[in-house]
Amino acid sequence: MNILHVMRAPVGGLFRHVIDLARGQIARGHRVGIIADAETGGQRAESIFSELKPSLALGLNRIAMSRHIGLSDWAATRTVAAIARRGKAEIIHGHGAKGGAYARLAPRVDGAIRVYTPHGGSLHYAPASPLGILYFNLERVLMRRTELYLFESAFGRDRFTDAIGRPNALTKVVVNGVGPxxxxxxxxxxxxxxxxxxxxxxxxxxxxxxxxxxxxxxxxxxxxxxxxxxxxxxxxxxxxxxxxxxxxxxxxxxxxxxxxxxxxxxxxxxxxxxxxxxxxxxxxxxxxxxxxxxxxxxxxxxxxxxxxxxxxxxxxxxxxxxxxxxxxxxxxxxxxxxxxxxxxxxxxFSIDRMVDDVLAAYAEARTTSGRV
CATH class of the missing domain: 3.40.50.2000 (Glycogen Phosphorylase B;)
Incomplete structure (x- = not known):
């Protein structure tokens, strides 16, 4: 499969999750690419990306991504779509609120499914706050543009369901993993x-x-x-x-x-x-x-x-x-x-189990959505 991961800030547990997934998917013969913000992550992210870049068949693309909603999001979304089309992506996997938005707002790529792992994302905002109202409503709109939800815990799934609503797409819990x-x-x-x-x-x-x-x-x-x-x-x-x-x-x-x-x-x-x-x-x-x-x-x-x-x-x-x-x-x-x-x-909680379960969920979502 051609798999494109989209995230904003390459920091913390979200970044580790994406890197572990990308390495495992590459090791299993898949063609993988990553899109991330150009300004965040610091030297640690630069070092990790530098080591991984030669193995990324769909490339490493660092583009401008604002933290909150703004006019620059239009250009970023179009860029994500262009990269996905160029790489003939079959899986566009958005991570976090911003990565998930870009992956799903981008014009549809023929044959591709859109996957979302919230990692907390929009749920960090208070439901009644202006930003909370904005992001929660955006999450509800984007449900219609999502073929697969992946949550890293049952708690994350249940919290999303309580705050946003029950996803109308295939939903799986795949826990994070650690290596030997x-x-x-x-x-x-x-x-x-x-x-x-x-x-x-x-x-x-x-x-x-x-x-x-x-x-x-x-x-x-x-x-x-x-x-x-x-x-x-x-x-x-x-x-x-x-x-x-x-x-x-x-x-x-x-x-x-x-x-x-x-x-x-x-x-x-x-x-x-x-x-x-x-x-x-x-x-x-x-x-x-x-x-x-x-x-x-x-x-x-x-x-x-x-x-x-x-x-x-x-x-x-x-x-x-x-x-x-x-x-x-x-x-x-x-x-x-x-x-x-x-x-x-x-x-x-092993990385191998996490990678295999994510790939199995991709395959099931492609079948159920008719995009095999």
Whole structure:
């Protein structure tokens, strides 16, 4: 098949998902191309694209894509259509709100099906907000131009259905996956902190809750140390909150780095998110056997399976502080839990399974839509 992936910003879990899919599809003999925004992603995206570009039979195209709806979207949509026609794309797979819009608004390419993976996308907006109303209504319009919906979690599917409506096209849940090399253990540094956080520094990720929990532990004579790895719009506010609690030396902010490098900086990973879809950082940590404390949000219970009762409520400072105290106080117990979760992730969340399930969904959608 000729497969064209369309996304806006090549960052985060969405970017990893697209790259894992593209590599797996190429390895299985398909001709693949990628369209992404020309201005976002930074050096890391440039490096990954540079390595992959020689294998992209339909090419790598970096074009101007605005974050919000604007006049430039018309030109971007036409460009996506031209690239799809030139490559004789049979699958046009849009990722995220903007990638999904471009993939489906572009004039139809003969014989092609249009596929959409929201990755949260429009659902990040409050339903009653002006942008929420605009994007939710656009999603409803685009339902008529979609032959296949792919969700990375049952939670994502159900949330989309509740907020937007039930898709009138073929719908599948295909969970994210990790590779065999990610099950290699991470060696914790001798001077590792007690807690490490890895992710975007913004309120949605619950970083403020983590800092408040650490402050509460310090007040109870438990001098916990934490390393908060990442960057984001609320980084300065979180630094100020740590200073306000007198935690300038106990809580450090080294900036972004690869997840496995960051895992070595702490004994327990904290994922205090207020909302998630199916976060790669949890899959990566559990695959590496990393003791993890996470909240019961989004698709995280799907990752934990029968161990979902180990998850804590989001936004609960006391519950997070208690979980940290318990994990540090009984490292053997939390490691046993991590070992069991590692085996569960290995059996259910592989890249190969993800790639094969996506390709099978493409084939089914082509058959049901009469575009084989």
């Amino acid at each position: 090399e990610e099950f290699e253990p991470v060696t914790t540094k001798p001077d590792a902190a007690d807690i490490v956080f890895v992710g975007e520094l913004r309120a949605l990720k619950g970083v403020d809750v983590l800092i408040e929990a650490i402050a509460r532990l310090h007040a109870a004579n438990s001098p916990v140390r934490a390393v908060l790895v990442g960057g984001g719009p609320d980084a300065d506010a979180f630094r100020a909150l740590a200073e306000q609690h007198g935690l300038s030396t106990a809580v450090t902010f080294p900036g972004p780095m690869p997840a496995r490098t960051a895992f070595a900086l702490g004994r327990i990973l904290a994922v205090p998110s207020r909302a998630e879809s199916l976060p790669y950082v949890v899959l990566e940590a559990l695959a590496a056997g990393m003791p993890t404390i996470a909240t019961k949000v989004g698709g995280i219970p799907e990752i934990y399976g029968t161990a979902h009762d180990r998850l804590i409520p989001p936004g609960d400072v006391d519950a997070l502080a208690d979980a940290i105290r318990s994990g540090l106080g009984d490292p053997e117990m939390i490691q046993q839990i991590s070992t069991a979760l590692q085996a569960h992730v290995k059996s259910m």
